[in-house]
Each structure stands twice: as C-alpha cells, then as structure tokens.
Amino acid sequence: MEELIPLGYEAPDFSSRDQNGKNVILSTLIGKNILLSFHPLAWTSVCQAQVNTIDTHMRLFDKLNTIPFALSVDSYASKKAWSDALGIKKLQFLSDFWPHGSIARQYGVFREQDGISSRANILLNEKHEVIFTKIYGLEETPDLREIIFVLKDYTRTEIPNIEIEIQRCMKDALGRTVCIKDSRAKGIDATN
Template sequence: MANIIKVGEKAPDFKLQDQSEKEISLSLFKGKKVLLSWHPLAWTAVCTDQMRSLERNFKQFEEKNTVVLGLSIDSQPSKSVWARVLCLNNIKILADFNPLGEVSRKYGIFREDRGSSERANILIDENGMVIWAKLYEIHTLPDVAEILEQL
C-alpha cells in the first residue's frame, strides 16, 4: 500500500480540471473543510457507488462547511461524461490525468504497479491542514457516515 499523507501535514495545493472544465485548486476553498475522495478509476462499480454516495450526502457535507472533491487519474472528458451519466450535480470530480497522477503522488497514494491512485479519503481543515486520512482496500466502498463523523 501507499504512504498516505499524515495528519497534521500541510495539504499540497493543486490545480485540476473538474467535469465542467473548470480549473479547481485547493486554495479556492480556504475557510472551508475539503474532502478529497480518491477513487482509482471511473466507470468501475465501487468507484461509481463511492461518488453516488457522496452526491446523495452532499447536503450533510454542506451543513458541515465541507466541499467534496472526487479525484482519479481519468481524463477530463471521461470525467465529464461519467458525471453526467451518474447525475453528479453537486460534487466536483477532478481529473488527475496530465501529468498522470501528479496530485495523487503528492498525497502519497499513487500506485505505480496499477497506474492509478489508491482508494482513499483525506479531510483537510479550513487552514489547509490534513485532519484525517484513510486508505481502503481497492474493492471496499468507503462509509460516508464514518467520514461525516470526522467532521
């Protein structure tokens, strides 16, 4: 398994495109908490369930002053179509595609042997510090209630 970023570390800033081709950076959300929810590959069953679960619980995250960002190494055009198919209207899903896995490498969760990220959730506080980080087995769906408890 990867060497995930540690609680108490400063979260590396990044600039990635979301499903709408909008450039998103972590620094845009200063003053809010941010959930970085990493899924290895779009169009796979557990990754689909993971993003749908976050979308269903969007209001609960919003009530806790938390922005939800889903990330994977898929390209922006793929993320755009996938978001439309899944009806992801509230959460942003970002393409860590070019250069491949650059952001997931900065967070210590890129898997060279698979060419994708781990499945992981990383919570960042209002000042850009990591407050919770968890890796999951590749076929395990993260529990949204567990994430919400950390907020």
C-alpha cells in the first residue's frame, strides 16, 4: 500500500463515472466538503453496511455542505447493478476500475497485494484540502460518527442531537432497509 495522503494536502483531482453514467470531476466541486468513502468491493456485506449507512444520512450531509462518494475498484456496470439491488438513489458510487485503482493510488489506499482499495474514509474541506483520514480493517464498518462530528465542528453547523443519532443500515432478505440506532452517538455507554 502506498502512503496515506497526509492531512493538509490538496486533494488530487480525478474524474470518474458514477453508477448512473454521470462523469464526476472533483475539481468542479470546490465549495463543497467531500467524503471519499473507499470500500474494497461491491456485493459484500461490510461494504453494503458502509454504503447503506452513508445513504441513510444524506440529509445530514446536505446540512453539512458535504457530498459523499462511495468508491471501489469495481466496474461501472457492477456499481450500477449493486446500487440498484440496494435501492440506493442518492449516494453516488464511483468506479475506480480503469486505470485500475488510480484514485485509490492517488490517495494512498490501494492494496497492491489484493488489487483493491482499503476500507477508508478521507474527508476534504470546501477547498479540497485533506482534513480527516482513517483506514479501517477490511471487516470493520467505518464509524460514521467520526465524520459527522469532524464536519459539525469544522463547519460550525448547529445540528440537534436527535439528528446525529447515527444508524447502521442494511437490506434484509426481502429488500427492506433495516437500521439500528447507535446509542453511542449521544454519548450513552451501551454496555451499561
């Protein structure tokens, strides 16, 4: 794996198609905070939890002037089929398929040994400077609270506690979205 992009660096520009065929160019989004949420591969359960959780909180990202993207080395066609299967309409899935893993390489999260990206969140401010980075274990669902709290502090946006109750979301066998509220979002120790 290459070295993770350091905090304070200007984010490398890139162009990628989303699941609907729309070309996304990072440099055209100056003025918006950007969450680059890398996941190893589509069609896996931990990746599903990661993208469903982000998609469930899109209104909160809007309030925080932030556009989240879900990126992996999967092809555009695979991203399209997967987002359709999950029923995701708002979150944009970006394909880092060709040149293979080029975006992940630019940000230092490409895993040469596997040919996939690490599971990672990289947060850019409105000038597209890196303000948060974290690599997670491949079997670990990223904690979205970290991103929300960084953005809340960074943007100085007042968000009622009720709105920052982060939920972990998945699709059940019937295709319904099932979310579990994370009581730790309010600082409650769930172990008591």
